[in-house]
Amino acid sequence: MSSKRFGRHVRDSFQSLLRNRWMAFASIGAVTVTLILVGVFLSLLVNVNKVATDFENNVEIKVLISNEVAESKAIEMQQSILKLRHVDTVRYVTKEEEMKEIVTDFGSDLSLFDQENPLQNVIYVKAEIPSETASVAQQIQTIQGVDRVLYGKGQIDQVFEFVRIARLIGSLFIVGLVCMALFLISNTIKVTITARRHEIEIMKLVGATNHYVRMPFMIEGALLGIFGAIIPMIVMTWGYTQLYEQLMISLRGQGFTLLEPNAFLWKLNTMLLIMSMFIGLLGSGLSAHKFVRVK
Amino acid sequence: MIEMKKVVKKYATGNVALKGVSVKIEQGEFVYVVGASGAGKSTFIKLLYREERASSGAIFLDGVDIVKLPSRKVPYLRRQMGVVFQDFKLLPAKTVYENIAYALEVIEADTAYIKKRVHTVLKLVGLLEKAKQFPGELSGGEQQRVSIARAFVNKPRIIIADEPTGNLDPDTTMSIMRLFEKIHAEGTTVIMATHNRDVVDRLPHRVIRFADGKIVHDALRGGYSE
Numbered sequence: 441m442s443s444k445r446f447g448r449h450v451r452d453s454f455q456s457l458l459r460n461r462w463m464a465f466a467s468i469g470a471v472t473v474t475l476i477l478v479g480v481f482l483s484l485l486v487n488v489n490k491v492a493t494d495f496e497n498n499v500e501i502k503v504l505i506s507n508e509v510a511e512s513k514a515i516e517m518q519q520s521i522l523k524l525r526h527v528d529t530v531r532y533v534t535k536e537e538e539m540k541e542i543v544t545d546f547g548s549d550l551s552l553f554d555q556e557n558p559l560q561n562v563i564y565v566k567a568e569i570p571s572e573t574a575s576v577a578q579q580i581q582t583i584q585g586v587d588r589v590l591y592g593k594g595q596i597d598q599v600f601e602f603v604r605i606a607r608l609i610g611s612l613f614i615v616g617l618v619c620m621a622l623f624l625i626s627n628t629i630k631v632t633i634t635a636r637r638h639e640i641e642i643m644k645l646v647g648a649t650n651h652y653v654r655m656p657f658m659i660e661g662a663l664l665g666i667f668g669a670i671i672p673m674i675v676m677t678w679g680y681t682q683l684y685e686q687l688m689i690s691l692r693g694q695g696f697t698l699l700e701p702n703a704f705l706w707k708l709n710t711m712l713l714i715m716s717m718f719i720g721l722l723g724s725g726l727s728a729h730k731f732v733r734v735k
Numbered sequence: 736m737i738e739m740k741k742v743v744k745k746y747a748t749g750n751v752a753l754k755g756v757s758v759k760i761e762q763g764e765f766v767y768v769v770g771a772s773g774a775g776k777s778t779f780i781k782l783l784y785r786e787e788r789a790s791s792g793a794i795f796l797d798g799v800d801i802v803k804l805p806s807r808k809v810p811y812l813r814r815q816m817g818v819v820f821q822d823f824k825l826l827p828a829k830t831v832y833e834n835i836a837y838a839l840e841v842i843e844a845d846t847a848y849i850k851k852r853v854h855t856v857l858k859l860v861g862l863l864e865k866a867k868q869f870p871g872e873l874s875g876g877e878q879q880r881v882s883i884a885r886a887f888v889n890k891p892r893i894i895i896a897d898e899p900t901g902n903l904d905p906d907t908t909m910s911i912m913r914l915f916e917k918i919h920a921e922g923t924t925v926i927m928a929t930h931n932r933d934v935v936d937r938l939p940h941r942v943i944r945f946a947d948g949k950i951v952h953d954a955l956r957g958g959y960s961e
Contacts, residue, residue, distance in 0.1 A: 448840055458827040642824050645784070646838040646885065647814035650807070 453659040456636075463635060464664060471668025471720070474621040475712055479676040481617060482708065485610035487698050492603040494696045501577050502590040503563040509585040511561070517585055518563050524579045525573040527565060535559040560587060567624035569601065618715070624722030633657060633727050654728040661724025662717050670717035674711040680705055736762040736924065737783070737893070742802075744778050744790035751777035754948040755792070760926065762892065764917045767935050768928040769959060770945035774926040779945065780897045783926065784818050785809045814842055817886025821898035823878040825870040825885075832857070832866040835885045842889060856884045860914060878905035883914055887923070894918060896927040900934060912938055935959040 502522070514532060522530045533541075538559045550720050567576045574597075577589045633640070641656045643653045681701045688698060737760040744753040753775050760766055764915045765898040768776045781787040782794060789802045801812055817838075823833050832853055857863045870878050881900060886894055896915070900908040912934055919925045929935065935942060935957075942957035944948055 442843070444846070445738075446842055470943075639826055639828070642826055644810070645786075645813065645818055645824065646841055647810045647812075648841040649810045652810075652841060689957070731953065 449655045449659050453663055454654040456656060456660055457663060460636070463631070464667075466631075467664045468668045469623045471621070471665060471672045471716055474496075474617070474624055475669055475672035475716055476675055478614065478617045478621060478715070479672050479708060479712055480679075481610070481613055482711075483680055483704075485607075485614060485678065486704070488606050488610060489603075490699050491691075491696045492599075492606070495599060496603070499566070499570050499573055499591070500658060501565040501567070501580065502572060503565060503580055504587045504590065505561045505563065506528055506585055506587040508558060509561070513585060514561055514563070518581060519543040521563060523566055524576060526568045526576050528565045528568040533562045533564065535561050538562060552653055618719075621715075622719050622723060626719075630723075630727035633724070654725065657724045657728040658721055661720035661722075663720070664724075665716040665718070665720025666713065668720070670711045672712055672716075676708060676712070677701075677705050680708075736795060737926075738793075738795040739782075740793045740795070742782065742789045742794060744775075744782060744787060745790045745816060746777050752948055753782075754787075756948075756950055758778050758943065758950060758953070760924065761946075762924055763919075765915075765925045765940035766927070767931070767940055767942045767959075768945065769935060769942055772930075774945040775948040777897060778897055778948075780926070780928050783893075783895055784813055784816055787841035800913075810841075814889060815891055816888070816893040816895055817891040819879070819882050819894065819896040819899045823870070823875075823882045825878060825881055827870055830869055831862060831868050831873070831881050834870065834881055836889050838885050838888050839912050845891075852888060853884075856888045859887075859917070860884045870879065875902050875906075876911065877906075879907075879911050880914065883911070883918070884921060887918055891923065893924045893926065896925065896929075898928055898930060900929065900931055905933070908934060909937075932959040 503517075505517065509517070511534070518530050518532045521527060535557050538561075539557050542559075565576060565580065567573045573591055577591050580586060581589050662695055684698055684701050691697065737758075739756050739758045742753055742756045743751065745751045756775070756779065768779060778787060782789055783801075785801055785804065792802065793800045794802050796812070796815075804812060820925060821920050826837065829837065835853045835856060836849050844852075854863070854865075857866055860883060862877060862880055862884070865873060865877065868961035870881065873881065879902075883894075883899075886896075894915070899915075900911055903911060908931065915927070916938065917926055936959050939956045941955050942952070942959070
């Protein structure tokens with residue numbers, strides 16, 4: 441297509457948007473509302489994923505060492521655990537260090553245990569893949585000198601199951617919303633085109649090819665998409681930044697983090713813009729196709 | 736130039752609008768197509784610019800059978816002719832200038848040429864000062880002038896008009912007819928379906944009369960009721 445012709449199409453599309461401004465306003469409104477929903481759910485899903493991954497990565501096996509085992513033997517045990525399959529990191533903590541940590545967390549009321557420390561020396565183990573935690577724990581159980589192995593068996597399985605379902609439902613929700621957006625936008629554009637059927641008929645009468653008739657509508661659809669993405673991008677940028685600042689204060693203490701706004705919002709906004717433009721283009725293309733056929 | 740051979744048009748409803756029409760129209764002719772409502776005039780006109788496709792028979796335009804023309808080639812057929820309607824069929828959201836220029840933009844004419852040509856045509860139809868107005872701001876007669884200007888702007892060899900004066904008062908009708916005469920004088924073929932007895936009698940040309948889907952009379956310089 442020549443640049444002259446494309447220029448005319450763009451000019452026609454802008455003119456048409458201006459002259460049919462109420463229809464355009466309705467389309468942009470539909471795009472805006474849908475994209476805000478998509479943006480919110482996408483942010484939620486991606487961050488639930490992030491928190492779940494953080495949780496997965498935080499899962500540790502706590503290996504309690506029998507009190508009879510000497511410290512030198514405990515170090516040897518640490519080495520043999522490290523050699524086991526799927527073990528990522530190993531950290532040895534003496535019962536004194538454990539006590540100190542508890543006192544720091546829960547206050548000096550516990551300092552009366554200073555006299556007789558009821559705790560045991562501990563080795564903290566992290567599996568390479570969170571789902572291998574159970575098999576690693578089983579292997580450790582067989583090592584001599586191990587008193588008990590704790591990793592919240594049932595709890596972890598439940599969390600993994602929850603994360604799996606949350607990801608599935610979240611993804612289905614996003615796909616559903618995108619389909620809804622496509623339907624809403626193509627329908628609104630269909631209404632715009634139906635209202636201008638007369639115009640299309642005249643275009644064809646003066647010898648416009650189907651492609652020529654369709655083109656301004658498609659550009660118009662893409663423009664509607666672009667304009668419709670502006671408010672959602674602003675809303676998401678402002679809202680996410682605010683929420684991030686509020687939530688991170690409480691989440692950081694628990695070892696979880698949300699996605700950092702700058703990098704995440706750049707990706708989210710680009711995606712919203714491209715998706716919106718594509719939906720506008722596709723929606724108008726599909727609708728225009730129906731009206732431009734010649735007998 | 737245009738030759739119809741045993742053309743039949745049967746609509747999906749079962750109504751047979753044309754029943755084996757054969758006719759020849761030469762380049763540069765001015766032809767009135769007359770007849771009562773439902774006689775087949777409009778169908779005859781629509782078949783010429785392929786708004787409708789004949790059910791059987793052949794319609795040759797410069798030797799090409801437009802009945803068999805593939806749909807994707809129809810826009811190029813329409814660029815060889817200008818069509819004028821009773822209800823003007825102007826784009827309400829475009830100005831007078833834009834409405835006329837559109838027919839040239841479609842064929843990707845050069846911008847400078849479009850400007851010059853639209854100016855010439857606007858002068859021909861006497862609407863130079865109204866170039867920036869929208870169709871809704873014009874009288875019926877003025878709107879029909881715009882419609883004629885659009886039909887004529889790309890120098891078509893044929894102008895097809897379907898009841899072009901049907902919505903106009905007698906004075907305006909005559910001024911529109913003078914415009915058609917002017918265009919015809921430049922060598923353009925004009926085929927006009929009309930009900931207007933006065934026009935046909937005052938400006939005599941070839942008259943083709945339809946009745947019940949057939950041509951019942953064809954006179955080279957006839958009047959309306961002959």
